[in-house]
Amino acid sequence: MPFTKMHGCGNDYIYINCFEQNIEHPELLSKAISDRHFGVGGDGIVLICPSENGDAKMRMFNIDGSEGKMCGNAIRCVAKYVYDNNIAKKEMIKIDTLSGVKTINLQVKDDQMYAATVDMGEAILKPSAVPVLLEEKEALIDYSLQIEDTTYNITTVSMGNPHCVLFYEDISSIDLSVIGPKFEHHPIFPESVNTEFIQIENRTMIHMRVWERGSGETLACGTGACAAVVASVLNGYCDKDTDITVKLLGGELIIRYTDNSVFMTGPAEKVFEGKFQWKK
Numbered sequence: 001m002p003f004t005k006m007h008g009c010g011n012d013y014i015y016i017n018c019f020e021q022n023i024e025h026p027e028l029l030s031k032a033i034s035d036r037h038f039g040v041g042g043d044g045i046v047l048i049c050p051s052e053n054g055d056a057k058m059r060m061f062n063i064d065g066s067e068g069k070m071c072g073n074a075i076r077c078v079a080k081y082v083y084d085n086n087i088a089k090k091e092m093i094k095i096d097t098l099s100g101v102k103t104i105n106l107q108v109k110d111d112q113m114y115a116a117t118v119d120m121g122e123a124i125l126k127p128s129a130v131p132v133l134l135e136e137k138e139a140l141i142d143y144s145l146q147i148e149d150t151t152y153n154i155t156t157v158s159m160g161n162p163h164c165v166l167f168y169e170d171i172s173s174i175d176l177s178v179i180g181p182k183f184e185h186h187p188i189f190p191e192s193v194n195t196e197f198i199q200i201e202n203r204t205m206i207h208m209r210v211w212e213r214g215s216g217e218t219l220a221c222g223t224g225a226c227a228a229v230v231a232s233v234l235n236g237y238c239d240k241d242t243d244i245t246v247k248l249l250g251g252e253l254i255i256r257y258t259d260n261s262v263f264m265t266g267p268a269e270k271v272f273e274g275k276f277q278w279k280k
């Protein structure tokens with residue numbers, strides 16, 4: 001099975017061209033091929049499929065086989081794949097996802113895409129739409145949640161997939177493998193949740209680490225960076241209509257939160273191509 005390994009800020013997925021092949025059990029494939037010792041290694045898989053609504057359709061699966069409705073780092077890589085492989089040779093590409101069709105403006109050099117700006121759509125704040133099963137109001141901002149013997153102040157946002165954002169003085173020494181699963185498996189998140197740990201540097205720069213549902217700690221999360229900037233604005237740390245740099249373990253994303261949409265700009269890189277022998 002031919003595949004392409006790509007990453008955005010170190011958030012690496014195995015991309016499979018479904019214009020040319022059919023994958024019957026992507027959830028099983030994702031578990032097998034994502035393994036960093038017995039497989040190719042990655043944060044999951046992304047299928048690039050034909051679409052009637054856009055230039056291609058993207059489906060992404062986490063390491064545990066669960067399907068994510070949206071992936072900010074993967075969508076830039078899908079746009080790169082579609083452009084570089086002549087599936088759609090245009091500098092504005094539309095990719096269909098489980099959370100709607102997204103428009104991507106490409107930055108191209110020597111006939112290869114290297115970065116892009118994605119219109120990620122509106123940030124959804126209503127708790128029932130995130131979804132988070134707490135009191136229903138306009139938004140949950142700086143909400144005190146007790147888990148075991150600790151009180152966390154959470155802000156919840158959906159960017160097509162669910163996020164829970166926490167602010168810290170210093171994120172460098174947090175053990176995400178202990179705290180992350182407490183949120184990921186908490187019953188108030190009926191669809192589970194991605195959790196972002198944020199340290200504010202100043203009004204235009206924040207630091208972020210992330211525990212992704214289904215994949216654990218990753219080097220970057222595009223939807224998470226968008227949710228983090230939205231939460232930073234809602235909590236008064238940053239401003240709307242301003243480019244905010246999000247520093248992640250694997251690189252930087254620029255996020256702008258406006259009244260109608262969240263815009264994300266960042267890189268997309270191809271690492272290698274290969275063939276995987278899948279013993280089902």
Ligand SMILES: N[C@@H](CCC[C@H](N)C(=O)O)C(=O)O
Pocket residue numbers: 011062067068069070071072073074161162194212213214215218220221222223224
């Ligand atoms: N890494 C992604 C998000 C991937 C999906 C997520 N784990 C989910 O299940 O919602 C990104 O860059 O946005």
